[in-house]
Amino acid sequence: MVRFGVIGTNWITDRFITGASEIEDFQLTGVYSRTEEKAKEFASKYNVDNTFTDLDSFADSELFDAVYIASPTVLHAEHAIKCMKGGKHVICEKPFASNLEEVTEMIETAKANNVTLMEAMKTTHLPNFNQVKASLDKIGPVRRLVVNFCQYSSRYDKYKEGIVLNAFKPELSNGSLMDIGVYCIYPIVTLFGAPERVQASAYMLESGVDGQGTVIAEYPEFTGLAMFSKITNSQLPSEIQGENGSIIIEQFSDMTNVKIVYRDGTEENIAVEQKETTMFYEAKSFIESVKNGERENSVNTWNRSIETMRVLDQARAEIGLVFPADRK
Structure with a gap:
């Protein structure tokens, strides 16, 4: 079982959870939002008890192993890096970040913390x-x-x-x-x-x-x-x-x-x-990478995100x- 926290309480997060919920090894255990009202409202749809409004507490939580990030693009690098430094595997929505400098920093953080990092390109x-x-x-x-x-x-x-x-x-x-x-x-x-x-x-x-x-x-x-x-x-x-x-x-x-x-x-x-x-397919591939100890997904590779x-x-x-x- 891979326990997930999510950042972002919008429609694309709903779609990710819907697809991932068809995977036996997926479990949603945490929701982050900047406001407590949105966090609790979103979590209640999926019977999740654990909500966060403080990003540091979320990143350091032991209630989940991986994080799906669907915040605005400008926050992708910041959120991914903080979560990876907290020991979390990260699947981050496309585009991966604002620019190549941020993408490079994200990948270096994944290497340094020995966690899986994948861009969430479903196609x-x-x-x-x-x-x-x-x-x-x-x-x-x-x-x-x-x-x-x-x-x-x-x-x-x-x-x-x-x-x-x-x-x-x-x-x-x-x-x-x-x-x-x-x-x-x-x-x-x-x-x-x-x-x-x-x-x-x-x-x-x-x-x-x-x-x-x-x-x-x-x-x-x-x-x-x-x-x-x-x-x-x-x-x-x-x-x-x-x-x-x-x-x-x-x-x-x-x-x-x-x-x-x-x-x-x-x-x-x-x-x-x-x-x-x-x-479903990107979530399944990411979970397999996490379970297999692969830091880099074999399809959505770091080099493809860079290029x-x-x-x-x-x-x-x-x-x-x-x-x-x-x-x-």
Whole structure:
């Protein structure tokens, strides 16, 4: 049994707990929030008695072994480092941190304290992602990659009314690239490694973050294009184009409806059954790493987090997106 505490009392924490609760070795035993009211309200949904409003007490508690972190991005490094120094294994939401400097410090802390640290990118643990990876040879040499994830934020209407919520605040290290673009870039890095060159463009909002953007990742034999947005929706699928055919993915983050369309027009459905509670797979992999004594997950490796953050940093430099966290 791996006992968990959670930081963050929002919808994504609910989804993680829902998925992880299907794992026999998962047990939720602690909840942290800045306010006692929110901590107790969230804990009561899962019949948890132990709540915390003091981060030091939470990090040093002996009531749990691992921590799932879903606080604002700007706090990821601080929260992860404090928990790891308290001897806790950490699975931290994407993006891993605000910048590469913070990611490096997190990894060094995991090494120094001999604990497991993993970025909570679910896509790369999905069965259909493995199907895509295993099918690349079928389409021949890859020549183009187009990843599309555009999702109109439920908070954008408030923004247009003059109310800037967390999703559009640079002081929280947020914006389209960090919140949505990472879902495109991390799997690209996992499939093909670090790109040789990165170009980026964006529509910048007055609050100081990007509302939507595009990243071009140049590889020796192909070009990867990532399109992402928090101010528009898109119905277009994602596509990996090879000389012999293309892999079509309806929803890239969840890897749904995956098929190959060969050059002659024939189609092959390569999708396999996977759970609707998609965060089950990342939770299961993390728990296995903890139980096996692996400091670094074999899929969401530290190097992939480093290379992904390096791309994010390069893209931010291209579009002029600066966070207060960069000046620490």
